Structure formats: C-alpha cells, structure tokens
Amino acid sequence: MRWIIFFLLSLLSSPLSAQTTDSTTSKFYKFMPNSAVLQFAGNIGMFSTGIRYVTPNKHWKGSLHYGFVPVRYAADKAIHSITIKGQYSTIHRQYSPTTQVEWLNIGLWHNYSFGRNYFSSLPRHYDDGYYYFPTAVNIGLTLGSELRYQRWGVYYELGTTDKRVINFAKSPKAVSFREIWNFGIGLVYHLKH
Numbered sequence: 001m002r003w004i005i006f007f008l009l010s011l012l013s014s015p016l017s018a019q020t021t022d023s024t025t026s027k028f029y030k031f032m033p034n035s036a037v038l039q040f041a042g043n044i045g046m047f048s049t050g051i052r053y054v055t056p057n058k059h060w061k062g063s064l065h066y067g068f069v070p071v072r073y074a075a076d077k078a079i080h081s082i083t084i085k086g087q088y089s090t091i092h093r094q095y096s097p098t099t100q101v102e103w104l105n106i107g108l109w110h111n112y113s114f115g116r117n118y119f120s121s122l123p124r125h126y127d128d129g130y131y132y133f134p135t136a137v138n139i140g141l142t143l144g145s146e147l148r149y150q151r152w153g154v155y156y157e158l159g160t161t162d163k164r165v166i167n168f169a170k171s172p173k174a175v176s177f178r179e180i181w182n183f184g185i186g187l188v189y190h191l192k193h
Helices: 002-018 027-031 162-170
Strands: 035-041 047-054 060-069 079-094 099-114 137-149 152-161 182-190
Touching (some): 035 060, 047 079, 079 137, 099 152, 137 182
Antiparallel strands (some): 035 182, 079 099, 099 137
16 A cells, blocks of 8 residues: 555656656656546455556547555455556536546446456366456446546546446346446646646
C-alpha cells in the first residue's frame, strides 16, 4: 500500500517540476500519463489506482489499474489484480474554461487476478467442465460519466462482466438482470491540460 501512495504522490508532484523547465519539449512530459486515477468498486478491485492516457481529441482513453480487495472482504486471502481499460467519450461538452462533462463514456476492460485461487487454465485436480471459465481472467463493459473541474474529476461507471452476462443468459431465473451490474466511482487528477 505504501508504494501505491508513493507512486501517486510522485505523479501528482510531476506537473510542478515539469513547469520549471520547458514542459512542452520535455521528453518526460511527452510520455507522462494524462491523469492519475483512484477507483472504488467497479469489478476491478474494491480499491484500484492507476494511470490514464488520453488521445489529443479527448475522445479515447486508455488506463492501467492495480486493484486490491482486502482479506476481510475476500474468501481467505487478499486479491490483487491488474486491469487494462479502454474508453470512448461519445458526448463531451465544455461548459466553461474550467468545467467540462463527458456525458457518456463507453468502456471495455480486461482484468487478471493473481493468486492460488485463480487460474487461466483449468488445474488438473478439477474434472473437465467443473469450471466453464478461467477464474483469473475477466472481461467487462462499462457505461458512465465524468465531471471535471480544473485539474480534478469525479466519475461513475455502471458495468458488468462476461461471466455475469453468460450466467444470466443461461439461467435468467437464477440470476436476475439487476444482479449482473456493478457500480464504481472514481477520482481523477489530471496531470496534463
């Protein structure tokens, strides 16, 4: 947890140090992420943190997240995961020089969970067909919005996973449509304008 806090503090301090030199020509500035992200829930960990890159037209976003579920809320051990997320902002409005809203973000993500309880191929001690899906790999879809004021932003995401959709399709009486959805909220600090 300490290295996550150190990583985020170093990212947040980088715009200050970049402004002391010509930041537009700095190699570090060119490769620096556009923003740092903290997220609660949303199928990628109870808590997750990451970095985000944004295309120059501000419509496409790609992010890398480290997710964590404390042992208290996991089965027997804490869960650690890595997620790659891509999003497209379909309705993007600037309301003032300091305020903008992305009314509809559509996203797709791929997640990998680490640990002995998770696998990407069925272990030998399980019979064929015991698990239909690898437990370590997840794919998800999200819909959400983001509000940005100056350098800070808040967002929400409504999402689901491939396994939940398939389980709903196979047995809608056992898994209701409402149960396949998950809600996540996040905080963004924009490192670049």
